[in-house]
Amino acid sequence: MLTRLIIFIGLLGSASILHAQSEPTASRLGDLKIGGGLSVANSDYGGQYTGGSAYFDFDFLPHIGLEGQFHFVKDSSDLYEKTYEVGGRYYRIHRKFAPYAKVMYGRGVFNFPLLPNGSRANLAYNLMAVGAGVDYRVKPWLYVRVDGEYQNWFGFENSSLSPAIFTVGAAYRFKAR
Numbered sequence: 414m415l416t417r418l419i420i421f422i423g424l425l426g427s428a429s430i431l432h433a434q435s436e437p438t439a440s441r442l443g444d445l446k447i448g449g450g451l452s453v454a455n456s457d458y459g460g461q462y463t464g465g466s467a468y469f470d471f472d473f474l475p476h477i478g479l480e481g482q483f484h485f486v487k488d489s490s491d492l493y494e495k496t497y498e499v500g501g502r503y504y505r506i507h508r509k510f511a512p513y514a515k516v517m518y519g520r521g522v523f524n525f526p527l528l529p530n531g532s533r534a535n536l537a538y539n540l541m542a543v544g545a546g547v548d549y550r551v552k553p554w555l556y557v558r559v560d561g562e563y564q565n566w567f568g569f570e571n572s573s574l575s576p577a578i579f580t581v582g583a584a585y586r587f588k589a590r
Contacts, residue, residue, distance in 0.1 A: 446470040449466060449583070450466050450468075457574060462493065464493075469515065477503060484497065484580075490526065496521040496522075498518065518539075519542065521537065563575065564577075
């Protein structure tokens with residue numbers, strides 16, 4: 414009788430620890446990735462630029478997310494292009510690969526060459542960008558990325574500036590709850 418009482422009390426005590434129901438899987442807010450990379454831009458003003466980028470992805474629905482990106486690329490004569498962009502992205506997951514496409518809007522700053530009086534012109538323009546790439550999951554918390562992007566800067570020097578930017582980078586993934 415004492416043995417049954419001890420077992421009964423033990424089961425009651427462990428019932429609060431054990432869960433008969435599984436945890437909900439669709440209750441999280443989304444996934445956040447923050448990363449950076451090395452970028453190469455082919456610009457129609459000055460040729461090839463190299464530099465870096467930083468980005469974030471926040472995926473809040475299956476296959477739909479938000480991306481923000483910053484690029485800073487320059488050439489050897491201190492001409493540079495700096496962009497800040499945000500927009501939507503559509504992605505699919507296939508095993509460890511997550512290919513995506515994105516459409517973004519932002520602001521670009523262009524540093525013109527040295528003027529005859531020794532000063533530099535530094536002007537900002539609105540821009541649209543489209544791009545595509547693929548993220549590869551190395552670990553559950555580490556992704557590497559290959560990204561291509563085409564930008565169109567509005568009102569640049571009586572025409573437009575349209576650099577193509579290629580980026581290779583890596584990101585850390587946070588699981589939001």
